[in-house]
Amino acid sequence: MPIPNVLLVNDHPASLLALETLLNRTKEEYGYEVVTAQCGEEALRKVLNTQFAVILLDVSMPGMDGFETAEIIHSHPRSAGVPIIFVTAHYADEMNRLKGYQKGAVDYLITPLIPQILLNKVAVFVELAKKNMQLDNKTKQLAELNRDLQVQQMQDLRRVNAALEAEIIERRQAEERAHGLATRDALTGLLNRRSLIESLEHAIAAATRQKRGLALLFLDMDRFKTINDTLGHDIGDELLIEVASRIKHSVRESDMVARLGGDEFVVLMEGLPAYPDAAEVAKKIVQANAPVYPIGSHRLKTSVSIGISMFPQDGNTVQELMKNADLAMYHAKQQQRGSIQFFHEELNARLVERTRLQNEMQHALENNEFELYYQPKVDIFSGRVAGVEALIRWHHPRMGVITGGQFISEATDSGHLVPIGEWVISAACAQARVWLDTNSPLLKLPIAVNIAIPQIHAELPGAIRRALTQHGIPPSSLQLEITESLLIQDLEKATSVLREISESGITIAIDDFGTGYSSLSVLKALPIDILKIDQSFVRDLGKNVGDTAIVAAIINMARALALRVVAEGVETEEQLSILKDLGCDEYQGFLYSQPLPGDALVRQLLQTTSA
Ligand code: C2E
Numbered sequence: 001m002p003i004p005n006v007l008l009v010n011d012h013p014a015s016l017l018a019l020e021t022l023l024n025r026t027k028e029e030y031g032y033e034v035v036t037a038q039c040g041e042e043a044l045r046k047v048l049n050t051q052f053a054v055i056l057l058d059v060s061m062p063g064m065d066g067f068e069t070a071e072i073i074h075s076h077p078r079s080a081g082v083p084i085i086f087v088t089a090h091y092a093d094e095m096n097r098l099k100g101y102q103k104g105a106v107d108y109l110i111t112p113l114i115p116q117i118l119l120n121k122v123a124v125f126v127e128l129a130k131k132n133m134q135l136d137n138k139t140k141q142l143a144e145l146n147r148d149l150q151v152q153q154m155q156d157l158r159r160v161n162a163a164l165e166a167e168i169i170e171r172r173q174a175e176e177r178a179h180g181l182a183t184r185d186a187l188t189g190l191l192n193r194r195s196l197i198e199s200l201e202h203a204i205a206a207a208t209r210q211k212r213g214l215a216l217l218f219l220d221m222d223r224f225k226t227i228n229d230t231l232g233h234d235i236g237d238e239l240l241i242e243v244a245s246r247i248k249h250s251v252r253e254s255d256m257v258a259r260l261g262g263d264e265f266v267v268l269m270e271g272l273p274a275y276p277d278a279a280e281v282a283k284k285i286v287q288a289n290a291p292v293y294p295i296g297s298h299r300l301k302t303s304v305s306i307g308i309s310m311f312p313q314d315g316n317t318v319q320e321l322m323k324n325a326d327l328a329m330y331h332a333k334q335q336q337r338g339s340i341q342f343f344h345e346e347l348n349a350r351l352v353e354r355t356r357l358q359n360e361m362q363h364a365l366e367n368n369e370f371e372l373y374y375q376p377k378v379d380i381f382s383g384r385v386a387g388v389e390a391l392i393r394w395h396h397p398r399m400g401v402i403t404g405g406q407f408i409s410e411a412t413d414s415g416h417l418v419p420i421g422e423w424v425i426s427a428a429c430a431q432a433r434v435w436l437d438t439n440s441p442l443l444k445l446p447i448a449v450n451i452a453i454p455q456i457h458a459e460l461p462g463a464i465r466r467a468l469t470q471h472g473i474p475p476s477s478l479q480l481e482i483t484e485s486l487l488i489q490d491l492e493k494a495t496s497v498l499r500e501i502s503e504s505g506i507t508i509a510i511d512d513f514g515t516g517y518s519s520l521s522v523l524k525a526l527p528i529d530i531l532k533i534d535q536s537f538v539r540d541l542g543k544n545v546g547d548t549a550i551v552a553a554i555i556n557m558a559r560a561l562a563l564r565v566v567a568e569g570v571e572t573e574e575q576l577s578i579l580k581d582l583g584c585d586e587y588q589g590f591l592y593s594q595p596l597p598g599d600a601l602v603r604q605l606l607q608t609t610s611a
């Protein structure tokens, strides 16, 4: 019997050689030959002369690219059924993946490839090819036997017939294995992305014919990356399997559940789902994920955020429905983790606005549109101003003055944060210089600047040193505020950079304390001087017993670690008096002063002291 051939097509000689070497590893064991081609045209010539079990086809090639090559191969009756697996390093996005599957690929792999997975996939197609060859052989034998029927005995025919039947069964099984591999997600057993897209295409066509609706739920796990990074991939994989199972059990048998990869899942509801039906299923999934997951020795807590798009209201192509459900999911996540959001046009408008804001940010620095406002921090016992916090404001040409809270996260996402952050440090130093020179009441009090995580890198201490030197002010005039929840993401790097800054004489505060998950040991490892209690705890002081207890606990803990405590967002006398009783050191908030431009703040302070 001939041996099945595997065709590798890649224009890059080194990649081709690497792939060939990899496949040669198992060619004895599985019994196949490796054939190579360096461009689409050469691949077509080979396909005309040789039957292939599977083709591994590079997407980006000069001249005829992978998509075009696949199209021509499949248009030829002789090679119409050859399975094609696309392999690419550059076309990893959704659109190209989708295009690949629409060109008839059985798989779409992104390099770097995992050797064992690739070899297993190839082995399945080789096996299928062998079964096909055997079947062809048997069919030929049978034809010959039939021709010589007069001389052959009837018994022979029966034997061959039985063998033929067995072959057919085996072939069907091999086919099923190949099909399962191509349509199922290996980890969870759910449908994979490719079969979801196919199913969705069919569902849209059927729903259009029958004038019915569809609901597409796009699910994304919250904090999965953190779990995976801190506890390892084995635990992460087990969690994914459990989450998949809870999702599966929350929906009806007829609903389709797929895993897109990573921590993203999709549920497709056919029939006549109305908005409340889709919301009901989404709620069930959210609730099913609420109980902790006991995995190994861990008790893991996660949640899923869900975005929903409806057919035909929110789009009538696979792309539109997926994109809009994804966008809705993104907004769900931003509002609150573990929440549900239907797509509506306004989300698109918000996305457009966000992108617009990010583009405008690019020119805001050159056009001098940023300004620092300052809000005093007050010593609770003496009632004296103990320092100020610099808060950025943007004089936006279209929207008027907007606050840091309204654009810092956009700046972080779009990569504008580092230059803006350097401007903040330098502007704060310039202000300190002015207060020194004018002998203002704020002279010598530290100015705290907020630092976001992407700013904490090896160049930060140098940038701070340059700003201090340029304006001739001592390190004691500067303080850094770092948000707790951001800090813990890369503790090791943050610790070394912050240590260097702290050793130069600059004090460091942990901002919004209580919103992240810093353990005591994390706090002890970092060179911190001050804890700022997040305003969400201060807001309900006196109203909510739980919050009062948390604030008391934070203050006691700070005492034990010899840190100063500042309460943020103090708006009422009642909050202030409770904080005083609890032994808090400083407070900050509208009760004492709004954030104000530097000169306005000085005027206000002079008025209050002279009054
Ligand atoms: P944050 O550092 O916790 O700043 C406190 C926020 O609470 C400020 O909002 C301030 O205006 C507001 N606030 C002050 N007192 C009160 C009060 O009594 N009640 C209430 N409800 N709010 C009060 P803002 O200016 O919008 O800043 C929000 C966040 O944006 C800041 O939180 C900080 O994390 C970030 N941010 C602000 N300026 C900068 C900056 O220059 N660089 C960086 N990286 N982040 C900044």
Ligand code: MG
Pocket: 389, 450, 481, 511
């Ligand atoms: Mg702050």
Ligand code: MG
Pocket: 511, 512, 532, 534, 535, 568
């Ligand atoms: Mg804060």
